[in-house]
Amino acid sequence: MSSSSTAQQPSPQLFFQTINSHQRTEALKAAIELEVFTAIGEGNTAASAIANRCQSAERGVRILCDYLTIMGMLTKNGNEYALTLDSATFLDKRSPAYLGGAIEFLCSPELLEGSKHMTEAVRKGGTAIENDGTVGPDNPIWVKFARGMAPMMMMPSQMMAKLVDPTPDRKLKILDIAAGHGLFGIAFAQNNPQAEIHAVDWKAVLEVAKENARKAGVADRHHTIEGSAFDVDFGTGYDLVLITNFLHHFDPPTNETLLRKVHAALADGGRVATLEFVPNDDRVTPPDSAGFSMMMLVGTPSGDAYTFAELERMFANAGFSRSTIHPLPPTIQQVVISEK
């Protein structure tokens, strides 16, 4: 037994790696909080120099940077650490694509709390957190979302605007449902000078969207509708409705109720553009989209990552004539365009 180790032999390695995975979250969070990636990007490559820049112990930095190297977020050559293409782009604070602020949302106590009660959520079939987890009214998590996730959505929002409105030469009245940071509507407004945005979200969240609309120079074409998308009056005559990262929080009947309301708000020939994590029918590929279901299990009463067939059915049941799916590379998300 000790003389040969073959691929056929069972190994506890995956068990051990997986049960300790929580350390990966903490290591990335610690590195962002201590600005380790920024320090390395600035030219501090030895543990001692990084420690000095990050006001940390050299021993702590050495062990953290080795761990980040093992995780593929740094490289190591001798005793010198360097950023990878990904970490230079997304984790160095000086990069315009810096995503580090996303930990304020992704590692918020509210979000982690759901994950900590996973066993109970599996038993129950939905979040074990009271007040419907993250989808309860006016949950402050959505302000953290709007502030923390905006940088992560900058590129996808611009790509989505170009995909959905490729020849921006006509007026567009756009409803931006659960706008959050507002970036999706704002990107459409930047892409098309004749686009008028009506953003729906909780009042406190819309403050963030308004701020972003001002910064983007489109505040005069950015209007807001305060409240739940299920309750507020959308108005009518929309050419386009954006539903970005929203349907996954609810079950199909709830989504169909919303989609019927959206259908009624659309002008003839109007369209809905939905951004979602869309797993294949097997529900286990691609891994990141399929795995997103778990976040919905622990954080919502009945949300899910829906397959295209499921999304298509919800839109059809709500009266839409046709839905098509479009990848949005290099993001892992997809855009579903549904026609009235």
Next chain:
Amino acid sequence: MSSSSTAQQPSPQLFFQTINSHQRTEALKAAIELEVFTAIGEGNTAASAIANRCQSAERGVRILCDYLTIMGMLTKNGNEYALTLDSATFLDKRSPAYLGGAIEFLCSPELLEGSKHMTEAVRKGGTAIENDGTVGPDNPIWVKFARGMAPMMMMPSQMMAKLVDPTPDRKLKILDIAAGHGLFGIAFAQNNPQAEIHAVDWKAVLEVAKENARKAGVADRHHTIEGSAFDVDFGTGYDLVLITNFLHHFDPPTNETLLRKVHAALADGGRVATLEFVPNDDRVTPPDSAGFSMMMLVGTPSGDAYTFAELERMFANAGFSRSTIHPLPPTIQQVVISEK
């Protein structure tokens, strides 16, 4: 930008996967707690049947099993789940090699607490948990360790006994330092009917070792010495001293102090057999051994996963003449044998 996604293009995918890694720990823990692997091993392959067996919601089980499939701990064919070789061997309660109990230690609040304060630990260069983290006197975590980790150490302990005492035809007086569950000493006693074991650990921990010695039928050759290995009187005349998963908790000077004491307790020609996670000199390979340093950073004041060169130096400084390193496949650990 949207038309081509090449390997050269930065992607936030690794960031997103890594920051959500805590879900992997929770998913494996939930599956063990709900006995999902056992349920599947018993022949429940559809989510509905597994849910019934595990008294859980079908929706919760479906999302959990998909997630376990994504992590490589199950396979999925149509709507039927199956165990992998690893999960059948280590996670089905009916398997003699069942390891699920290890979560009582690996996911204990004491151990997770260290990980949660990683940023502070990096700043400080050692655990941010008071009373020296896990290595404080009589920390109850070591009873959890002794109970939870014994199954995981069954195979390595037997392999180590055969490696170190391959022709068990002579009397051996063995000192088993920080014996924990006692399995290492016990395996030597089972391997060699003339071996007498003297196990050192905290009193409460030794109760677990004694229980295991009784179960293994070697209680008459299993003696105990209660207290800290740094303080107690070992006695003298040992042929072999076992130091398993212990040196990584301390810094080199502390280890050298212990090793000098061990040297004095050994008979002439005596040996020490040390079991450790031994990274290569680059400290980032192999990943699991190298990554173990992080657990020591967050859980101890100054522990580490030591390279062979570092271990060799500690033994040499303590008076040992020669150290050699031996792999223990399929485990990821190594055995260092040091001669007086």
